[in-house]
Amino acid sequence: MKAFTEHTGVVAPLEAMHVDTDQIIPKQFLKRIERTGYGDVLFYDWRYLDDGTTPNPDFELNRGRYKNASILLAQDNFGCGSSREHAPWALSDYGFRSILAPSFADIFYNNCFNNGLLPITLPGDVVNALFTEVRAQEGYALTVKLAEQEIVKPDGGVITFDIHPFLKQRLLHGWDQIGLTLQHEDKITAYEQAHGIA
Amino acid sequence: MAKTIYQKIWDAHLVAEPEEQDAIVYIDRHYVHEVTSPQAFEGLRLSDRKVRRPELTYATMDHNIPTTKRTGPIADPLSRAQVETLAGNCADFGIACFDMDDQRNGIVHVVGPELGLTLPGMTIVCGDSHTSTHGAFGALAHGIGTSEVEHVLATQTLLQKPSKTMEVRLNGAIQPGVTAKDIVLAIIGRIGTSGGTGYVIEYTGDAIRAMSMEARMTICNMTIEAGARAGLISPDETTFAYLENRPYLPQDKPFDALKEEWRAWASDPGCAYDTVVEIDVDAVEPQVTWGTSPEMVTGISGQTPMLDAEADENKRLAYEKALQYMGLAPGTPITEIAVDKVFIGSCTNGRIEDLREAAHVLKGHAIAPTIKQALLVPGSQQVKRQAEAEGLDRIFIDAGFEWREAGCSMCLAMNDDRLEPGDRCAATSNRNFEGRQGKGGRTHLVSPAMAAAAAVTGRFCDVRSWDYK
Ligand code: SF4
Numbered sequence: 001m002k003a004f005t006e007h008t009g010v011v012a013p014l015e016a017m018h019v020d021t022d023q024i025i026p027k028q029f030l031k032r033i034e035r036t037g038y039g040d041v042l043f044y045d046w047r048y049l050d051d052g053t054t055p056n057p058d059f060e061l062n063r064g065r066y067k068n069a070s071i072l073l074a075q076d077n078f079g080c081g082s083s084r085e086h087a088p089w090a091l092s093d094y095g096f097r098s099i100l101a102p103s104f105a106d107i108f109y110n111n112c113f114n115n116g117l118l119p120i121t122l123p124g125d126v127v128n129a130l131f132t133e134v135r136a137q138e139g140y141a142l143t144v145k146l147a148e149q150e151i152v153k154p155d156g157g158v159i160t161f162d163i164h165p166f167l168k169q170r171l172l173h174g175w176d177q178i179g180l181t182l183q184h185e186d187k188i189t190a191y192e193q194a195h196g197i198a
Numbered sequence: 199m200a201k202t203i204y205q206k207i208w209d210a211h212l213v214a215e216p217e218e219q220d221a222i223v224y225i226d227r228h229y230v231h232e233v234t235s236p237q238a239f240e241g242l243r244l245s246d247r248k249v250r251r252p253e254l255t256y257a258t259m260d261h262n263i264p265t266t267k268r269t270g271p272i273a274d275p276l277s278r279a280q281v282e283t284l285a286g287n288c289a290d291f292g293i294a295c296f297d298m299d300d301q302r303n304g305i306v307h308v309v310g311p312e313l314g315l316t317l318p319g320m321t322i323v324c325g326d327s328h329t330s331t332h333g334a335f336g337a338l339a340h341g342i343g344t345s346e347v348e349h350v351l352a353t354q355t356l357l358q359k360p361s362k363t364m365e366v367r368l369n370g371a372i373q374p375g376v377t378a379k380d381i382v383l384a385i386i387g388r389i390g391t392s393g394g395t396g397y398v399i400e401y402t403g404d405a406i407r408a409m410s411m412e413a414r415m416t417i418c419n420m421t422i423e424a425g426a427r428a429g430l431i432s433p434d435e436t437t438f439a440y441l442e443n444r445p446y447l448p449q450d451k452p453f454d455a456l457k458e459e460w461r462a463w464a465s466d467p468g469c470a471y472d473t474v475v476e477i478d479v480d481a482v483e484p485q486v487t488w489g490t491s492p493e494m495v496t497g498i499s500g501q502t503p504m505l506d507a508e509a510d511e512n513k514r515l516a517y518e519k520a521l522q523y524m525g526l527a528p529g530t531p532i533t534e535i536a537v538d539k540v541f542i543g544s545c546t547n548g549r550i551e552d553l554r555e556a557a558h559v560l561k562g563h564a565i566a567p568t569i570k571q572a573l574l575v576p577g578s579q580q581v582k583r584q585a586e587a588e589g590l591d592r593i594f595i596d597a598g599f600e601w602r603e604a605g606c607s608m609c610l611a612m613n614d615d616r617l618e619p620g621d622r623c624a625a626t627s628n629r630n631f632e633g634r635q636g637k638g639g640r641t642h643l644v645s646p647a648m649a650a651a652a653a654v655t656g657r658f659c660d661v662r663s664w665d666y667k
Contacts, residue, residue, distance in 0.1 A: 016516065017516045036236045064328070073666075077425065083234065083327040083343055084234060085344040103392055103395060105395070106425065110342075110343060114345035117259070128512075129536060166219050177349050178247070181353045186223070188250075191213045
């Protein structure tokens with residue numbers, strides 16, 4: 001899996017609460033059997049006009065200044081809804097490496113860590129202030145430092161964040177979960193024997 | 199020390215607690231469907247891994263399959279490829295698969311319980327968020343992503359952090375005409391769609407004890423809509439009576455011995471929870487969602503919100519956007535909202551009891567001429583057969599409903615069943631997100647009885663004063 005250590009990138013604002021996985025990637029794109037190629041259809045129903053190809057000028061992410069954004073600024077309960085991992089696949093395929101929001105839905109949050117994508121939970125007022133700053137300054141970029149658990153602002157200001165130590169290590173090293181678990185295969189076998197699972 | 203059912207299941211399934219890592223938890227049952235599994239099987243192949251316990255794994259096809267007559271291959275080539283990929287993967291890895299032509303086919307969360315594959319005290323996962331449904335049996339059950347599906351296939355375990363526990367105590371007795379769907383919508387309205395984040399919710403109280411298994415499944419099903427990791431209900435005689443004689447029960451013990459084992463999973467009297475929420479169910483009326491999140495809900499006597507009444511700016515924006523999408527003005531009485539389509543089905547409300555409730559309302563009535571389509575999609579082929587044996591199909595067909603084969607259907611509109619832009623639908627499913635039932639479609643979540651009543655009158659009405667025939 002892709003590791004995440006430090007990343008600097010332009011920030012794009014997505015001003016909506018409860019952005020659900022149906023908005024992140026609608027169901028018609030879940031029929032594919034690959035893991036890649038979902039970036040073009042990220043936020044499909046919002047991003048394109050009814051013809052499905054013309055960019056919707058009213059959708060903030062379509063504005064030129066956010067074209068190469070790689071950090072997404074979002075609101076409460078981001079990623080709610082289904083368990084589809086196509087949501088983090090689409091976000092990372094589009095080019096996002098980190099998402100900042102006041103809260104994330106549980107399954108989505110977990111899925112991010114299996115895809116080298118760093119979700120960061122910040123207090124609501126910090127997020128609201130970032131929305132204002134991002135819109136006020138074209139090219140507004142942040143540097144996310146995972147080891148230090150810090151976000152550095154253009155003016156040098158620093159925002160710190162919390163993250164579970166194990167999730168942090170997994171991302172820093174890009175560990176493969178299955179390989180990690182299989183280091184304890186003897187314990188799995190012992191559990192199965194003790195429970196009559198032959 | 200008195201333990202909750204969650205703690206008991208957690209403790210009993212711990213394989214290892216490696217230092218500075220998540221706990222490794224054993225998984226007793228893994229359900230698989232066609233949409234979230236192909237990349238997981240592909241991952242196994244790429245790293246030359248096998249499925250560790252194919253005999254604990256069961257697959258069904260549900261999301262993509264047509265609900266019209268199932269003769270010949272699926273027309274949509276992508277849907278067909280996905281369904282065929284699952285069949286191929288199951289054959290290659292030795293997993294039982296209930297394919298489209300199988301009598302046991304249906305929505306994964308309807309099929310598992312009705313076959314007796316879901317049992318008290320189990321850990322259950324599936325690459326599907328509504329896996330929370332199985333918690334109704336006292337199983338710790340939740341949805342996982344595709345990478346985790348691969349992890350479970352390869353290791354029969356999952357890496358987990360312990361959750362906090364929330365008791366949601368349902369006091370009192372439910373009014374006639376009010377159902378489990380209304381109760382769970384009211385709970386979500388109260389605690390919000392992120393109210394349960396970080397928690398496993400256990401439902402307790404007189405109202406839960408009085409509920410059937412179907413009703414309990416409806417409650418646990420929508421627990422994910424409250425943001426919780428899982429919903430749980432301690433098993434009791436109602437659970438055991440439902441399970442007796444199900445075909446996939448363990449065969450190595452008499453049923454009485456199983457019952458005693460299962461009973462021991464129930465939360466101990468006096469156990470402690472991190473948070474407690476109490477709901478007085480006597481006061482809950484039939485619920486209707488008005489917006490694009492399940493927490494945007496009110497009673498049938500209510501109205502859509504007035505925007506200036508909302509102090510929180512982010513919330514006000516969300517309400518405004520939702521009302522705009524739904525094509526509703528602030529302050530619209532719910533009973534003035536007319537619908538174009540009605541959908542009864544899904545893993546929330548596609549079980550036999552749901553069909554009975556809807557049929558009870560529809561009997562002797564016909565759908566309103568303004569209704570463009572009314573769909574009845576049973577949750578499983580077994581539910582369909584049972585309903586036909588009871589003559590419910592006639593009631594639906596005579597009233598003007600289409601009587602379909604089982605599947606997810608218009609709950610997420612991955613097959614051909616979907617809303618057209620602007621269509622307003624009374625739906626018994628679980629998500630009213632923008633575009634969930636088809637791009638531009640407007641979904642109002644309701645109980646099967648309320649959906650049936652809306653089909654007849656063409657608008658939402660209070661089923662508590664229904665003219666039953
Ligand atoms: S019926 Fe709907 S919610 Fe349930 S499994 Fe199918 S798509 Fe998901």
